Amino acid sequence: MEIIFFILIVVYAVFILQLFFGFNKIKDQSISKEYTPKTNFTIVVPFRNEAKNLSKLLASLSNLNYPKNFIEIIMIDDDSKDNSSAVFIKWRMKNDEIDTTLLENLRLSNSPKKDAISRAMPIAKNPWIITTDADCEVNPNWLSSIDGFIQKNSFEMIAAPVIYKTKNNWFHHFQQFEMLSLQATTIGSFGINQPFMCNGANFAYTKKMFLELDGFEDNNKIASGDDVFLLQKAIAKCSDKVGFLKAQNAIVITKPENNLFKLLMHRIRWASKTSNYNSFYPKFLASSVFFANAFIAFGLIALFFGKLDWKLFLILFLIKYSIDYLLILKANSFFNTNKIAIPFASAILYPFFATTVGVFSLFGKFTWKGRRF
Template identity: 45%
Template sequence: MTFIALFIGVVYLIIISKLTVGFDKVPDFHLQDNSPKTQFSMVIPFRNEAQNLPKLLKSIDNLNYPESLFEIIFVNDDSTDDSVSIIETYFSGEQVNFKVIPNHRSSNSPKKDAISTAIGLAKKEWIVTTDADCIVPKYWLDCFDSFIQTNNTNFIVGPVSYHHVTSFLDRFQLLDILSLQGATIGGFGIGKPFLCNGANLAYKKDLFHTLNGFEGNNGIASGDDIFMLEKATKTGLDHVHYLKNSGAMVTTTAERNFKLLLEQRIRWAAKTSKYSGYFSKITALSVFSMNAILVCLFLFWIMDIASLRTLVYLFTLKFCIDFLLIFKVSRFFEQEQYLGTYVPSSFLYPFFSVYVAVNSIFKGYKWKGRSYKK
């Protein structure tokens, strides 16, 4: 057991260290004083988001970008609440170029169908996606435009975090997403991008068609973002970038209770087995193994089978290397004030992570009122 724990610890240390170093290799991008010229089709799928849409709509209304250069395509995925009327009422009488269209289902993935439906009607050169429960920053499109004008790119990943963080559960989720963002940025820094978030993503419409959209992974309900990234990287890493600018950060709300958090994370984890990239599979396996061995060592220690020293050494290793990465990300996102929750979260996270991973393998999950089976 000690040898296995040591091996897992060393592999984990190497991978997280590489991602931590990679984080610093991605240069900060500073918004340039360019005249905006990139045209965007903003794609926003939604299903029963009446509670969240007003905040999103207000943030869109506050965008600094010229309205003539972007359109908004809202895709209604069988909403039964007032979502559609909220959108139409908010933009009535304004000059915003928007439309609300129904989702055309053709696969097991409602969100992928929604994005494909919208892109089929999109008139602009660039597609930029976000979610209905998000808030976009004032200079969001300006950042994308400036980056596009100064880089030869066709696929851009943007930063995502949480806002209105108040409870311990909120802070626990924030630290989790900061670690994911750290891995995302670090992956780009070492030339092995393997994570992204559809809440803040932009790519050329022509690229979507060249890659045949989501063909090949339509059977998986989630993964509209990561599987598209995997396809894009195969066309050449030189044109796939991370937009490392906190002014481009899209924020969303943490899940309001533990049950919803579990469902969300199980959904996220369910697509892991479908990753095609070698590095992404190794990283996912390493993270699971590290958390699993900590849980096993703890249980074995209680049963007086394993040594407490091995458990303490391994936990300390994970605690330190994880903190270094999360600290770098929290400083970049200007959310260092939440690091105080890191200590208790570190003790809870291995159990949480293992539970999510095991359930993602053997059980289905619920999402937006729908059930999905393995």
């Protein structure tokens, strides 16, 4: 048994170290002094019951340092039960210099968000589509950063960074550690030419590529994955057309969850699509992460009952902890979040959390936005 645990942690360490070095291969981008805006964007925002959050997103869109006549915004109301649409309509009346459209979603599949994006696509006027979420805020230079990256490269799909805006409490910091590790994994995977993950809160692609990939065809039975499955289809067909924009000005800020049940449902929703990945690498990586965390969780229980050598467990725990912390520090050097302390509590609790999420994503169901999937 000890040999199996050792092999699990060593394999896990190899994966994480690969991502750590891959992170460095993606160069930071900045807007040049000679920059001139050229690209027209359609921003697509599906929403459901987001009246409390929409105002911040819309205010940040109002403050974009980008020509308003280069911007189109399509909002898709996914059967909201609150006054989300009224919030948007009120904002639109004060910002009539921006081309805006409000649509009602049409449910055609098991994925409301994919339906919403597909609903917007036929009427989108601009060549580039950017998706974000209703609980996000964007940087004033968000579109300028993406446009500058487009002008420098021949990409037709661009993944970009997302981070939490946290309050000063442990539960939010716990989620921030996790988000930093996910973003480091995303960036690192691009650095080693094995990209498989992105975040739909900050995801851009040409309308042309979306249509060439047949959109969400073949994966619309899966509730989530409007971002990763489209990315993986693009990688399989034309990997040279896909890139990651590592730029401070391109960071989109979103909100962490405020209670454990919602956090679990959110993560189970994310993890539920893993078994449907097409390529070997992400499945092997996901399995390695799951079993490494499961070992720590069950190892702590075994220690309590005296069924495991504490010296061996401590060595393996410290190996995992050290490389996890290195990856988080690497991500934090880019995102500049709150000062990172040594998260011993998170390191002990997270394996139980991750194992629970992994098990339920395979065998359980989840509730999201008042719906059960």
